[in-house]
Amino acid sequence: MRLVIQRVSHASVTINGVCKSAIKEGFMILVGIEEADTKEDADWLCKKVIGLRVFDDENGVMNKSIMDVNGEILIVSQFTLMASTKKGNRPSYIRAAGHETAIPLYEYFCSEVSKALGKEVGTGEFGADMKVELLNNGPVTIWMDTKNKE
Secondary structure, three states, rough: OEEEOOOOOOOOEEOEEEEEEEEEEEEEEEEEOOOOOOOOHHHHHHHHHOOOOOOOOOOOEEEEOOOOOOOOEEEEHHHHHOOOOOOOOOOOOOOEEEEEHHHHHHHHHHHHHHHHHOOOOOOOOOOOOOEEEEEEEEEEEEEEEEOOOO
């Protein structure tokens, strides 16, 4: 599983002109899933997201977690995160999981993050044409991949 986490002042996802989810301060998370991913990958990422200390403390140092600032989270599926650009100029998405793997794992990840956060997370709609808006605060953008745990 691969995440792109952005610290935001606000974010929203709109589908067919209707706002599906919107958050204020917190994380906008894009999620890419491949066939080999499991619930263990989702659990590891959930723990990392909840503990990630990238919000400013009283001294302006990134030392607080999403829990410390009572932040919100918006999670959007993004199969293009699994793009391979090794050959040519047209990305290949062969590593992206099919719906039968990706949807249950995406829903599981959203559920686990929601439980850990102690409140509902905003979501997109798997496979929909989504318009995502956000105001990246910092900017702070973190990339995580369960196949490359750094």
